[in-house]
Amino acid sequence: MxxxxxxxxxxxxxxxxxxxxxxxxxxxxxxxxxxxxxxxxxxxxxxxxxxxxxxxxxxxxxxxxxxxxxxxxxxxxxxxxxxxxxxxxxxxxxxxxxxxxxxxxxxxxxxxxxxxxxxxxxxxxxxxxxxxxxxxxxxxxxxxxxxxxxxxxxxxxxxxxxxxxxxxxxxxxxxxxxxxxxxxxxxxxxxxxxxxxxxxxxxxxxxxxxxxxxxxxxxxxxxxxxxxxxxxxxxxxxxxxxxxxxxxxxxxxxxxxxxxxxxxxxxxxxxxxxxxxxxxxxxxxxxxxxxxxxxxxxxxxxxxxxxGGGTTTPPTTTTSNPGGGGSAYSELQAENASERSGGSVAPGDGGSGVHQIGNGGYLKFSGVNFGTGPARQFYARVASGAGGGVSGLVEVRLGSRTAAPVGSFAVGSTGGWDSWRTIPANISNITGTHDVYITFTSGQPSPYVSVNWVKFGT
CATH class of the missing domain: 2.60.120.200 (Jelly Rolls)
Known part of the structure; x- marks a missing residue:
């Protein structure tokens, strides 16, 4: 507060x-x-x-x-x-x-x-x-x-x-x-x-x-x-x-x-x-x-x-997104990423997610459609039981996992590996269809974040 x-x-x-x-x-x-x-x-x-x-x-x-x-x-x-x-x-x-x-x-x-x-x-x-x-x-x-x-x-x-x-x-x-x-x-x-x-x-x-x-x-x-x-x-x-x-x-x-x-x-x-x-x-x-x-x-x-005006928020429809693609404005479930490195799939937050990801891990979602957007916000449903002083970045990259991030936020302990929070980050204006990489960067070797889903907003 x-x-x-x-x-x-x-x-x-x-x-x-x-x-x-x-x-x-x-x-x-x-x-x-x-x-x-x-x-x-x-x-x-x-x-x-x-x-x-x-x-x-x-x-x-x-x-x-x-x-x-x-x-x-x-x-x-x-x-x-x-x-x-x-x-x-x-x-x-x-x-x-x-x-x-x-x-x-x-x-x-x-x-x-x-x-x-x-x-x-x-x-x-x-x-x-x-x-x-x-x-x-x-x-x-x-x-x-x-x-x-x-x-x-x-x-x-x-x-x-x-x-x-x-x-x-x-x-x-x-x-x-x-x-x-x-x-x-x-x-x-x-x-x-x-x-x-x-x-x-x-x-x-x-x-x-x-x-x-x-x-x-x-x-x-x-x-x-x-x-x-x-x-x-x-x-x-x-x-x-x-x-x-x-x-x-x-x-x-x-x-x-x-x-x-x-x-x-x-x-x-x-x-x-x-x-x-x-x-x-x-x-x-x-x-x-x-x-x-x-x-x-x-x-x-x-x-x-x-x-008045236009729409206040992006669509909130949830889809399983098999293979990782789908609408950028739906929840892209972490366990359904088309490629994954780091962490393990396990139950959590009423479904499944990719748990305890550390430095160098990534999730790839192929062919994510942003439409005419433009998308200006990124959201991730995350949890962390990392020890004191252990934290890292959750980053968004387009086209390649080595491309420059278009947005990111830092996350440390949320109070436990089952203590889930939805955290937003600003991104640059994104339109069209892209392969989306969610990458994880930390200065410590320990796992620092679990991910349930990610999505985007206008």
Whole structure:
């Protein structure tokens, strides 16, 4: 997670709003249809058997106290240990996802955090993207709520596998709340920290009370819209806008750094303690002895919509690609490469992959069709249980495995050989049909990466 501190003062960040007479609502059975002119491009309604985990096809579970090799305590000072236990995260059988913070007898807190498998959410050129969720914050207030920090937000795709390029890659906090206060915060993080165009580590933020029933006692709809034509970011709660940031405010270069990469991925988490709740507790540590265990952030649905422009993302159809060829925009399964050197085929991540590849290994996919594209992004589903200090590059080459790479990313340990992550990289504009080589280069002899699949995006 992002390196940042929260120093928003309650006296300036809590903005009054005229309450509307609406009642608390229960979960919807499904994602509501998009408004006129919008198209749903992704979503999860969290319908499923009670007591089960959310779909691993849609979500990655973040575990522990930070990304491998990233800042401690997720960069924010929060104290909980994130797990994938159904004690902390599960479908409730009534169309909701529940993320629950728990304190054990020794005073240790656990909770959960998930992020979308997809990391390419962005508007079509000249169009709009909307990210929306219907959420009830933990229903606890006062001293018993001190330290609770639910959030619904995004990070720029290049953060994956790097963890030190925040805030330049952009962070959109669609909904944040702390300490059971009846307010929603919307915040943009950008540029450099400290300082920069977004005034880090605080960011450019605004807040308001939830319309009608409180944030804690009812579901409310939180929405973020990114307008590529108008160059604006706008935040909403229950259809009412309460915050906007324009390109003019942060500058063209800062805006482009947040928006010109592959896109963003979405996160849901319930943190305990950290800089933001502490700041709004008179700069005193949270949680406290009176903080109650067992309250949940309840999510009815998360959906992504687009409007105008062209297509927002490349096709996502999966094909087995026998012999290694096929569409560049489908998942090219590693075990089906037409040539392979290094590693071994073994089960993993719901299928098979090529495991524990080291320096000098490669995968060849013959006759991969990029069409008119052009393809500007490369994605690989990888895992690594490499020891400390062991890492290497995953590179893309066209026509020959000795050709100059057209793109690459570095990978080290992801936390284990079964801890899979989808990592993006920029590539130059690729069109036509090519033999694609995925090559592996490292300064150490030890294996450092397993690959499930690779694919490309526009």
């Amino acid at each position: 992002r390196q940042r501190r929260r120093v928003l003062a309650a006296t300036t960040a809590l903005l009054a709003a005229v309450p509307l007479a609406i009642a608390a609502m229960s979960a919807n059975a499904s994602i509501p249809p998009p408004a006129s002119g919008w198209t749903q491009v992704w979503g999860d309604d969290f319908n499923g058997p009670g007591g089960t985990l959310p779909s691993s096809s849609n979500w990655i579970f973040d575990l522990g106290h930070g990304y491998p090799g990233g800042p401690a305590n997720w960069g924010t000072g929060e104290i909980q240990n994130y797990t994938n236990s159904t004690n902390n995260i599960k479908l409730d059988g009534n169309g909701n996802l529940r993320i629950t913070a728990l304190k054990d007898g020794a005073g240790n807190w656990t909770s959960a955090r998930i992020e979308t498998q997809r990391s390419n959410f962005k508007p079509p050129a000249g169009g709009k993207l909307a990210i929306e969720g219907r959420i009830q914050m933990p229903n606890v207030t006062g001293e018993a709520a001190l330290g609770y920090w639910p959030a619904f937000w995004t990070l720029g795709a290049p953060y994956r596998g790097n963890y030190w390029n925040w805030p330049g890659i952009g962070e959109f906090d669609i909904m944040e709340n702390v300490n059971g206060i009846n307010s929603v915060w919307g915040v943009l993080h950008c540029d450099v920290a400290p300082g920069g165009a977004c005034g880090e580590f605080t960011g450019i933020g605004n807040s308001r009370t939830c319309p009608g029933a409180s944030c804690q006692t009812a579901f409310h709809t939180y929405r973020f819209e990114w307008d590529d034509a108008a160059k604006t970011f706008t935040w909403f709660v229950d259809g009412q806008s309460f915050h906007q940031v324009t390109q003019a405010r942060v500058g063209v270069n800062v805006w482009n750094a947040m928006t010109s990469h592959a896109g963003h991925f979405i996160l849901l988490n319930l943190a305990m303690g950290g800089a933001f709740p502490n700041a709004l507790n008179n700069n005193q540590p949270t949680p406290v002895a009176a903080t109650q265990s067992g309250h949940s952030m309840v999510v009815d649905y998360v959906a992504v919509y687009s409007s």
